[in-house]
Every structure is written in C-alpha cells, then in structure tokens.
Amino acid sequence: MSKPIVEVRNLTKRFDDFTAVDDVSFDIQEGEILGLLGPNGAGKTTTIHMLLGLITPTSGTIHMFGLDLAQHRETILRQVNFSSTYISMPFSLTVEENLKVIARLYSLQNIQKRIDEIIEKLEMGDIQYKLTRKLSSGQMSRLTLAKAIMTEPKVLFLDEPTASLDPDIVNKIKIFLKEYQRTAGLSILYTSHNMREMEEMSNRIIFLQHGHIVAEGTSDQIIQRYGQRDLEEVFLKLARESKEK
Template sequence: MGLRVIEVNHLTKLFGNAVAVNDISFSVEEGEILGFLGPNGAGKTTLIQLLLGLITATAGEIKILGIDLIKDREAILSQVNFSSSYVSMPTSLTLWENLSVFAKLYGIKNHEGKIDSLLTLFEINHLKDSLTRNLSSGQQTRLSLAKALLNSPKILFLDEPTASLDPDIADKTRTLLKSIRNKSRTTILYTSHNMKEMQEISDRIVFLDQGEIIACGTPNEIIQNFEEENLEDVFLKIARRKVENIE
C-alpha cells in the first residue's frame, strides 16, 4: 500500500438544512489519479473546495500530506495546486506576467526557466507576451494548467480541466497528466463529465450522489458492480434512478 496523501474522515457539510456532503470518508494514495463522478449537485465541487479549505466543514477531519487542514492550511497550499475551467487568470496581463506573479506567490525561486518549460510543454510558448484576453478558451485552459504545475505540486486538484479543449489538446493534456504522475508521483484529483475521459485517466473513481459516496473502486469494478458496459451507462442508471424516485 502506498503513502496516504489525503485522508478524509466522516466529512460533513451542511448549508443551512441542506446536506451537501454527508459523512464521507476516503483516502488517496501518492501517485494515484482519483476521479470524482456524479450528477450535478452531487457534491463534487463542494468536496474539492472542502479539500482546498475554501469551504469550512461542518464536521469531520481532513488531513493532506499528513497535515491537518484546519491547523496549517498555508503549509498544505504551498504543496498543492488547482485548476478549473471556470476560473480565469487576469486577462489584462500577458501569459508570462500571470505565471510570474503566481510563481512568486508559490515562492518559486528562479522561476523564469520553469515558466518557459511549462509554456513549451503546453505549446503556448509563442504566446508568452500576448495578453491573456486574446487567448482562445482552450489556450486559457492550458495557461491555467501551466499555473497549476508551477510549484511542482504533490497533489493536483483539477475541476473539469478539459471542458473547453478540443479533442486533440484534451487527449494531449490527459497524456501529459499521466506522464507527470508517472514521473513525479503527483496525486491527481479530477472531476469531469466526460465519462470516457474518466474511464481512461482514473485509477479509481469515487461516485457521489446527493453528498454521499455510492460507489468507489477502479472504473472496471464500478462498471461490473452496476452490471453495465461502461461508465456512461452507470452514470445514466444512477441519474435516471434518481428521477424515477422523484416521480
């Protein structure tokens, strides 16, 4: 068994009377790619925000890299990073300026070489002096991913990172993320609505519904448990069962 880098115990989050996350426990090992799946409102984004300390938990414990999130959030945040297709970077700054600002925020020394190599890796080095507002949405996503890799994070939180990428760049991004995981044992937590992508990239999947874990295992284990042919069918089965229950 590998080193546990994330340990979540009995985590609960209530917004008033609404239960967003209901007494969930799980752990993630070093170098693992864990996918969060579930219908809209299942609690995926809330869970990622809880793990990043952007939302305060109602109950339960989160330990990341052995550190209690409540006790020393800054120590954790310097070793992890985050990218979401719903979050932008200042559009009036050039790519290089944006990455330079974040490199300093993450305390990266001699960051020029690191920025150049990341821009090259994401095939946007030729745009480094362009204003961010002039980038296509796919290029902006790649910039956001470059920002997320600036501090060579031990854990990477990715919220629908390929949502606005064309199939070619999305495929390259997945390959790249796998290669980063293989090279530096980076743990990746991933959300996406692209079932094929989740099946392809995830070592393990946590299936959430109404704030609870309803299934957890490798993609194949989950498909077999639900007696379906692929993850998309599992997803539809859960989502439609919910609709039938409501009706």
C-alpha cells in the same frame, strides 16, 4: 501506491438546510489518480473547494501529508494546486505576468527558468506575452494547467479540466497529464463528466450522488457491480435513479 497522501474523514457540508456533501470519507494514495464522478450538484466541486480550504466543512477532517488542513493551511497549500476550465486568471495581465504572480505566491525560486520550462512543456511559446483576455478557451485551459503544474505540487485537484474543449486539445491535455503524473509521481483528484476520459485517467473512482459516496472502486469493479456495459451506463443508471428519488 503506498501511504495515503490525502485523508478525508466524515466530511460534511451544509448550506442552511441543504446538504451538499454528506459524511464523505476517502483516501488518495501517493501517485494515484482518483476520479470523482457524479451528476451536477452531487458535491464534487464543493468537496474540492473544501480540500483547497476555500470552504469550511460543517464537520469532518481533511489531512494532507499527515497534517490537518484546518491547522496547517500554509504548509499544505504550498504543495497543492488546482486547475479547472471554470476558473479564470486576471485578463489584463499577459500569460507570463500571471505565471510570475503565481510563482511569487508559492515562493518559487528561479522563477523565469520555471516559467520558461512550463511554457515549453505545454507548448505555450506563442502566447507567452499575449494578454490573457485574448486567449481562446483552449489556451486559457493550458494557462490554468500551467499555473497548477509550475508550482510542482504533490497533490493536484483537477475540476473538469477538459470541459468544453475541442477533442484535439483534450487529447493533448490528457497525454500531458498522464505523462507528467507518471514522472512527477503526483497524486490527482480528477472530476469530469466524460466517462471515457474518467476510465482512461483514473486508477480508482468514487461515485458521488446527493453528496454521498454511492460507489467506489476501479471502473471495472463499478461496472461489474451495477451490471452495465460501461461507466457511462452506470452513470446514467445512477443519475436517473437519483432523479426518480
């Protein structure tokens, strides 16, 4: 862990009279996996969308690699990628064609070599020439992960990358991500509703509620602070408190 690679300061997003993200500040260190935890509607996905430049913040700043995202979008996004169970890729293209398009959008060199490498790493040889519309949800998750990893990002945003997948695939994805993160030294912002997964994956966790950060630290620190047995109990406690309010 050294200097922060992502610096978010006082980030706020309002949609008319609804505040989705409220004065949120955090850093992601180089080589760190930061977990973003919170109930539905807590502001996790909106935060990631702002970090990807897809939503303009109402106020606050986002710096990556020391550069302001608002002013250096292209330079920053070349070194960033994302994956989510909820995103899709053009259905009428094959897996390889989709990866080729992404490779060109990120100005990659030796495109075919990169594709072959990522296909091998994620064991996608059997679906390389398959139409994307014919993929199962597990295969689709691997494709979106492949498109994110292939560009060799320094920062990766993973928004519930394992949601609705069977345990075997979840396990494979987690093992791959951990190994890849360790060897490539990339920084990851990770959201999930699976508390055990969050504990396993993250070096540090931020708990969001109603757009605010309500807890921050390692999973042990958070569990201790709230006097619960595990992260799941903390999540339930905070989520129920939030509903009562």
